[in-house]
Amino acid sequence: MTDRIDYSAFVRRDGEGGAALELAMDGVTCAACIGDIERGVASVPGLGSARLNYTLRRLTLRWEGEACDPHAVVERLERLGYKAYPFTRSREEEIEAAEMRWLLRCVGVGAFATMNVMLLSVSVWSGNATDIDPETRDLFHWISALIAIPAIAYAGQPFFLGAWRSIRARAMTMDVPISLGVCLAIALSLYETLHSQSHAYFDSAAMLLTFLLAGRALDGMMRRKTRAVAGNLLALRGEIARRVDPDGSVVEVPILAIKPGDHVLVRPGDRVPVDGVVTEGASQIDASLVTGETLTQAVGVDGEVHAGTLNIGGTLTIRAAQAAENSLVAEVNRLMDEALASRSTYVRIADRAARLYSPVVHCAALMTAIGWLAMGAGPHMAIVTAIAVLIITCPCALGLAVPAVQVVASGALFRSGVLLTAGDGIERIAACDTVVLDKTGTLTSPEARVTNRAAIDADLLTLATRLALSSSHPLARAVARDGAALAPVPGAVEEPGRGIRAIVDRLEVRLGSAEFCDAALETAIALAGEPDATPIVVRRGAESAVLLVRQALKDDARETVAALKALGLTVLVVSGDREGPVRRAAEAIGVAAWRAGCRPGDKVAILEGLKREGRRVLMVGDGLNDAPALAAAHASLSPIQASHAAQGCADALLLGERLRPALDAVRLSRRALGLMRQNLWISVAYNLVAVPLAVAGFVTPLVAAAAMSGSSVIVTLNALRAQAGTGARPQPAAPRGLPELREAHS
Amino acid sequence: MNVLLFLLPVALSLGLAGLGGFLWSLKSGQYDDLEGSALRVLEDDDLGK
Numbered sequence: 001m002t003d004r005i006d007y008s009a010f011v012r013r014d015g016e017g018g019a020a021l022e023l024a025m026d027g028v029t030c031a032a033c034i035g036d037i038e039r040g041v042a043s044v045p046g047l048g049s050a051r052l053n054y055t056l057r058r059l060t061l062r063w064e065g066e067a068c069d070p071h072a073v074v075e076r077l078e079r080l081g082y083k084a085y086p087f088t089r090s091r092e093e094e095i096e097a098a099e100m101r102w103l104l105r106c107v108g109v110g111a112f113a114t115m116n117v118m119l120l121s122v123s124v125w126s127g128n129a130t131d132i133d134p135e136t137r138d139l140f141h142w143i144s145a146l147i148a149i150p151a152i153a154y155a156g157q158p159f160f161l162g163a164w165r166s167i168r169a170r171a172m173t174m175d176v177p178i179s180l181g182v183c184l185a186i187a188l189s190l191y192e193t194l195h196s197q198s199h200a201y202f203d204s205a206a207m208l209l210t211f212l213l214a215g216r217a218l219d220g221m222m223r224r225k226t227r228a229v230a231g232n233l234l235a236l237r238g239e240i241a242r243r244v245d246p247d248g249s250v251v252e253v254p255i256l257a258i259k260p261g262d263h264v265l266v267r268p269g270d271r272v273p274v275d276g277v278v279t280e281g282a283s284q285i286d287a288s289l290v291t292g293e294t295l296t297q298a299v300g301v302d303g304e305v306h307a308g309t310l311n312i313g314g315t316l317t318i319r320a321a322q323a324a325e326n327s328l329v330a331e332v333n334r335l336m337d338e339a340l341a342s343r344s345t346y347v348r349i350a351d352r353a354a355r356l357y358s359p360v361v362h363c364a365a366l367m368t369a370i371g372w373l374a375m376g377a378g379p380h381m382a383i384v385t386a387i388a389v390l391i392i393t394c395p396c397a398l399g400l401a402v403p404a405v406q407v408v409a410s411g412a413l414f415r416s417g418v419l420l421t422a423g424d425g426i427e428r429i430a431a432c433d434t435v436v437l438d439k440t441g442t443l444t445s446p447e448a449r450v451t452n453r454a455a456i457d458a459d460l461l462t463l464a465t466r467l468a469l470s471s472s473h474p475l476a477r478a479v480a481r482d483g484a485a486l487a488p489v490p491g492a493v494e495e496p497g498r499g500i501r502a503i504v505d506r507l508e509v510r511l512g513s514a515e516f517c518d519a520a521l522e523t524a525i526a527l528a529g530e531p532d533a534t535p536i537v538v539r540r541g542a543e544s545a546v547l548l549v550r551q552a553l554k555d556d557a558r559e560t561v562a563a564l565k566a567l568g569l570t571v572l573v574v575s576g577d578r579e580g581p582v583r584r585a586a587e588a589i590g591v592a593a594w595r596a597g598c599r600p601g602d603k604v605a606i607l608e609g610l611k612r613e614g615r616r617v618l619m620v621g622d623g624l625n626d627a628p629a630l631a632a633a634h635a636s637l638s639p640i641q642a643s644h645a646a647q648g649c650a651d652a653l654l655l656g657e658r659l660r661p662a663l664d665a666v667r668l669s670r671r672a673l674g675l676m677r678q679n680l681w682i683s684v685a686y687n688l689v690a691v692p693l694a695v696a697g698f699v700t701p702l703v704a705a706a707a708m709s710g711s712s713v714i715v716t717l718n719a720l721r722a723q724a725g726t727g728a729r730p731q732p733a734a735p736r737g738l739p740e741l742r743e744a745h746s
Numbered sequence: 747m748n749v750l751l752f753l754l755p756v757a758l759s760l761g762l763a764g765l766g767g768f769l770w771s772l773k774s775g776q777y778d779d780l781e782g783s784a785l786r787v788l789e790d791d792d793l794g795k
Contacts (some may be wrong), residue, residue, distance in 0.1 A: 031785035054782030112765040733791050
């Protein structure tokens, strides 16, 4: 029976014999790692090239045909002290990478046009003030037109396409006034050039577009990095399943490669990779991450198991079922679709500004034209002035006001341990006034701990810890968690599903279930005090002790909840677990309002009730059962250990095992929203100064260029304040497996 | 003003050369790993061989 990862599912072939494999790297922390890794694997036979992308923490291997065995590379990396996980890019990531390249090409073309047109414009401006002859000016204008028109037609596509989409959807976004302003500026300039006039606005149009493209590209780069980190984390969590092939051999394959009907081996301590039916074996299943229920369930042959649950008993073989056959998952999917549809009606602050802005500005331009006509000016003068109003109000600062803050704030959030996944997450998190916390996995650590340590004889506790080191069973790991400095007991034998035994000083010692250690009575007594704990017994000769293992509250849960309350938020606990544990957890963190025993639909109903009261709810949860509620809430957060469904609905992921990032998410989001509003007001103030000038007919191309770049720079500088006050705070403990953040080392 | 007949094409072709250079560097993946490129320059693996 072999047991190795089948890399072939991850290898990409280019059709000419070339093969490429991407590995997500764990442990890459400093500059020296680049050389270490690339030189270290260079001598693996058959490997063509290896290149580490330090930004994304990914190693790309290339080779010809079957010349190289990826296992050899991974083993070499392991010897060097790096863990590598095979990895496939998600479709979204591919699309985003392609869009990013397109945006950068647009920035390049736009910048080229801006610089060259500006070169000609400056000559015209200084010539207008001195003695340029009209023929030379016309020549310069024509050359400017020849550069600017094709360049803008190409580089403006992101805005023109966006505007077209929003017009077809009968919505108003910032793209519409931007496209209109740029097109009008070009049209007016062309008209003026044809009639040998002294003013043309080609430079303004090109500069405006380049500024906005740069803002958009920065935004895209940030999102691309976030997505890459999220993708690496998924790979690091080991998205693999052990498939049992018909010949009995076991192959590790990515979960996506499991088809309905495949047989999958689930060892003790593994998460069940897919929904399915047990065909062989019997075990205990911990479904706390999926349902929130902390009691374990027994499953045997023909029992149903759900993806994401933890196998804590014996080895199981399951037959993969289609997700749709499963009632829980199907129900969760249905609820999630409904909830997400209601959220998509949220209108972003920039688009709300655009809705107000467009009618006001377009009316102002119309009034200007009418005003000039009424005062007896010619139609040419009236139209030129009206278009100048549109050009000077073209939302350059408005278009940068929100994305600039977004980029800076998400960087600050990342350093605090919050990975933003939704573009409008900051705005929605900031608007929340109520926090609903799930219990299991959110308030409590997903990993269990021994809770009655103090009540146990120190010798027996040490013995239990040493014995536990020999097992990978989740309960044993919970016992061993704080005993890193101890050595395992030599000669310990594990009886799968029952416990561990060994001989120490000619006495038999055992660690395991109550039956295995023959301590049913003691166990029953110990459980009477804490009915929701899982017992594990340690026995030495006639002595025995019962260790109670339970998911403990996160260390910072209490202080985080207190700080959230201090920010003026109402805090509730809503859990799928039974009443007792939920009540105790809520009391421990100082929350008076709690609900227990909630099904996924109940949670959504509670959120809908809060919504009807006019509250905006921030939901923090991790289980599959939380996913609909996460989607239904105004904004949502999920710990990084959460199930896929939950992460898919969350606006941001909390890195590490602490609750503190949730507080930072609220604090930094509120600050960022404040700055977005401030920036919008700065843009309004700028328009209040610029529009009267434009209406009065004083806006020359020089004034337009200076005013536009000035307002853009002010808004961008103001956005940088979104990260102020985050640098001095202590770094959150980086979770294991998270690529170290660069700032933590510099 | 005849000097413009030389200067304008020269200025424009310089600009186009810059644009071409940027597009080439973008296509060859030089912006894919900005942090790594900043650190690679410090590697001295070309010495002592």
